[in-house]
Amino acid sequence: MIRRGIGSAFSGMRTLNRNRRLLWFTLVAGLVLAGNAIGEGALWYINRNIQPDIILLYVQDFLLGFATLFCLVFLLAGLVLGISSKRDAPASFFTGLCEAKKYVKTLIVWSFVLVLAVMLLDRIYVYLTMLFPHELAFLYTLGDGFFVSTITQFPFNWTLDWNMLTEIPGYGGRSLLLLVYPFGFLETLHFLAIILVLFVLTPFVVPLIVLEKKSLTEAVAGSFALLKKTWAGVVTCALFLGVIITGVFLTHLLIQAASGIVDPYQTVIFHPPGMWIAFALLYNIALLIVAFVVATIGGIAVRDLYISAKTRQMPGSAGMDPLH
Secondary structure (H helix, E strand, C coil), X not given: CHHHHHHHHHHHHHHHHHCHHHHHHHHHHHHHHXXXXXXXXXXXXXXXXXXXXHHHHHHHHHHHHHHHHHHHHHHHHHHHHHXXXXXXXXXXXXXXXXXXXXXXXXXXXXXXXXXXXXXXXXXXXXXXHHXXXXXXXXXXXXXXXHHHHHHCCCCCXXXXXXXXXXXXXXXXXXXXXXXXXXXXXXXXXXXXXXXXXXXXXXXXXXXXXXXXXXXXXXXXXXXHXXXXXXXXXXXXXXXXXXXXXXXXXXXXXXXXXXXXXCCCCCCCCXXXXXXXXXXXXXXXXXXXXXXXXXXXXXXXXXXXXXXXXXXXXXXXXXXXXXCC
16 A cells, blocks of 8 residues: 555656646646735734624634635646546646536535634644643644744745844835735645645545545545545655655755855844845745645545555556556
8 A cells, every 4th residue: 555655646747747737737726825825914914903803703714714725626626537537638627627617516515614624623723732732832843833933044034034024014114915925824834734634534535526426425435435445555645745845845954054044033134145035036936836746746646546446456557547
């Protein structure tokens, strides 16, 4: 099963290489998450000014999360259908999206269930860290604390302007776009972390809906049944793709070493030259591109793991009807 998981990741890479038009999934999914980051930043600014009650805050989180999740689930359905179509021409993502319209109602319900699960897990995480602050301190260190600490450093804080990350944007002539980074960006990362957990736990729901025309109840039950057979492969595939992203992410340490720049605390009056700022921006763009391309490979790998679990054949083998 471990070989099956790694094989599905490599099979996804080969499929994407042969079908470059599937990169439209990469672009559109990136735009969806960019929209989520903008929405999170806008809501942070609005709520700071109007100070709504807790119910309105939950409603806002639900609506933004639901819109984001439905878009991602619908895009995944289009990706699965696009690479599953029987044709001699290369797989088409937009053809898959057109076919996914047939399953909109079921996908809406699944998105509704997912966003409720996200909000529930988020509240559980908050309450547990409040009840057991010392015992669960490592969760904060590995999660929010690590990302907040990292994002203050070069090349993520490319100008090394500490005010960029601490002042309230929108005052003193500062651009409201800075709400998106880091506030909206960090909230989107937090949202994605929970989504990835749920995705690993229910990887075959969308394929069962769009490929076998199952109802949501049948798809969820079928996903858990298939996961029992292939759980090691799913986890291995997720870890393998995660290692790729982590490796690219950790190259920022080489950039720091080469530039001699670390964080604003150590460089209070120093601003990096324009060349290093441009290099930092290019690095951030490259990191995002790699992350979304790997996410596309992960979506393709889900389809391969699904077929592999059904046929009991290795991903990419002759019996799995490889794409042209």
